[in-house]
Amino acid sequence: xxxxxxxDIPPDFGAEPMPVANVDEVQFGDGYKQRxxxxxxxxxxxxxLAWTELYRDEYDTLYPFLVERLxxxxxxxxxxxxxxxxxxxxxxxxxxxxxxxxxxxxNATFEEDFTP
Numbered sequence: 468x469x470x471x472x473x474x475d476i477p478p479d480f481g482a483e484p485m486p487v488a489n490v491d492e493v494q495f496g497d498g499y500k501q502r503x504x505x506x507x508x509x510x511x512x513x514x515x516l517a518w519t520e521l522y523r524d525e526y527d528t529l530y531p532f533l534v535e536r537l538x539x540x541x542x543x544x545x546x547x548x549x550x551x552x553x554x555x556x557x558x559x560x561x562x563x564x565x566x567x568x569x570x571x572x573x574n575a576t577f578e579e580d581f582t583p
Contacts, residue, residue: 470554471536473544474528476518482547483515511579514546514555520570526563530573533557541580554580 491505504510518529536542537560543552555577562573 471532471540471542472552473542473555474532476521476525476529478516478518478547481517484546485513485515487511487513508581511581512546513558513579514577516575516577518573519566521573522569523571526571526573530563530571533560533573533575541582544577554582556580 487510489505489509489511490502493501495501518525521529532542537557539556541554541556544555545552557575558578559576560573561575563571564573565571
């Protein structure tokens with residue numbers, strides 16, 4: 468099955484990248500610690516995103532896309548200031564929150580995914 472691409476609805480400015488390193492650590496008795504990256508894809512970047520002032524049609528496109536894949540199915544997305552898509556899973560989602568008669572807000576956290 469082909470991996471879908473996140474709809475082209477840019478998040479707000481101020482998207483927050485969160486670098487994560489998976490590290491194995493051993494503590495020795497004299498206070499010395501030894502650390503090493505764990506695994507092939509030990510470094511990833513997760514993102515905290517917000518879409519505010521979404522029109523109804525944008526909301527009707529984006530929110531169901533994320534709900535359908537929440538915590539289970541990866542999708543392609545191009546992070547800000549990057550040119551190549553990377554694979555992510557939406558691990559947290561809040562919304563919709565109507566902010567007025569015309570707009571809604573969605574907040575999400577994307578975790579980089581390395582599954583084949």
